[in-house]
Amino acid sequence: MSSVVIDMSSLSLGYGGKPVILDATASIEAKDFVFIVGKSGSGKSTLLKSFYGEVESVSGSLSVCGVNMKNIVASKLNILRRHIGIVFQDYRLINEWTIEKNVMLPLIVNGFAKTICINQAQKLLKHVKLLHKAGKYPLELSGGEQQRVAMARALAHNPVLILADEPTGNLDDYSSEVIWNLLRSAKEFLGTTVIVVTHHIPSTINVNYKHFFIDDGYLHEII
Ligand SMILES: Nc1ncnc2c1ncn2[C@@H]1O[C@H](COP(=O)(O)OP(=O)(O)O)[C@@H](O)[C@H]1O
Numbered sequence: 001m002s003s004v005v006i007d008m009s010s011l012s013l014g015y016g017g018k019p020v021i022l023d024a025t026a027s028i029e030a031k032d033f034v035f036i037v038g039k040s041g042s043g044k045s046t047l048l049k050s051f052y053g054e055v056e057s058v059s060g061s062l063s064v065c066g067v068n069m070k071n072i073v074a075s076k077l078n079i080l081r082r083h084i085g086i087v088f089q090d091y092r093l094i095n096e097w098t099i100e101k102n103v104m105l106p107l108i109v110n111g112f113a114k115t116i117c118i119n120q121a122q123k124l125l126k127h128v129k130l131l132h133k134a135g136k137y138p139l140e141l142s143g144g145e146q147q148r149v150a151m152a153r154a155l156a157h158n159p160v161l162i163l164a165d166e167p168t169g170n171l172d173d174y175s176s177e178v179i180w181n182l183l184r185s186a187k188e189f190l191g192t193t194v195i196v197v198t199h200h201i202p203s204t205i206n207v208n209y210k211h212f213f214i215d216d217g218y219l220h221e222i223i
């Protein structure tokens with residue numbers, strides 16, 4: 001039996017009366033690796049934001065990890081977000097904090113002891129090949145390095161679900177490869193459900209994935 005992580009039924013999203021996603025019905029199961037593809041402005045980020053409650057539905061239903069997102073109260077949303085790792089295209093690191101402390105953030109929020117936070121942050125920084133820069137600050141790193149830190153942070157608390165918005169959009173080949181390897185490992189070794197929105201699926205990705213496409217507001221699965 002599979003468990004459904006994201007369940008959309010006739011889901012419509014938009015801003016102030018302007019429709020963006022229309023009547024989307026789809027489900028994503030635990031341990032799926034999913035690409036949602038569409039051209040710029042097609043609604044990829046909007047759909048991803050609805051999965052962590054930053055964009056509310058206009059109509060239809062959406063549940064995430066079994067939680068109904070309609071009119072979700074802030075306290076419930078905060079609890080849900082502790083099970084989700086998020087990677088934005090623009091990294092969103094805290095510039096006043098060291099790299100190591102940035103990676104520790106979700107662990108601190110989840111109330112882990114300091115030694116666990118440090119050990120886990122160091123383990124993840126090693127995975128993204130940045131342990132030697134643990135004491136540096138985000139603005140001392142290149143864009144690709146910052147995105148690798150953001151990816152390490154997103155995985156630090158072993159989330160059940162990772163949401164990544166064009167995570168390799170502006171990156172060099174080496175950083176992109178580190179990120180795809182980490183996402184693939186999260187699915188394969190930790191059983192994490194991975195959802196990536198992108199305008200382009202990398203040809204080198206070596207993982208079984210589900211492929212959705214947004215065209216003119218409609219979400220289609222490509223089988
Ligand atoms: N906060 C917002 N307010 C109003 N319109 C928005 C907002 N965010 C995105 N949009 C519009 O919604 C559409 C889809 O945007 P987005 O989801 O960011 O697309 P993508 O990520 O595929 O490039 C675009 O027309 C964009 O201008």
Ligand SMILES: [Mg+2]
Pocket residue numbers: 044045046165
């Ligand atoms: Mg976008």
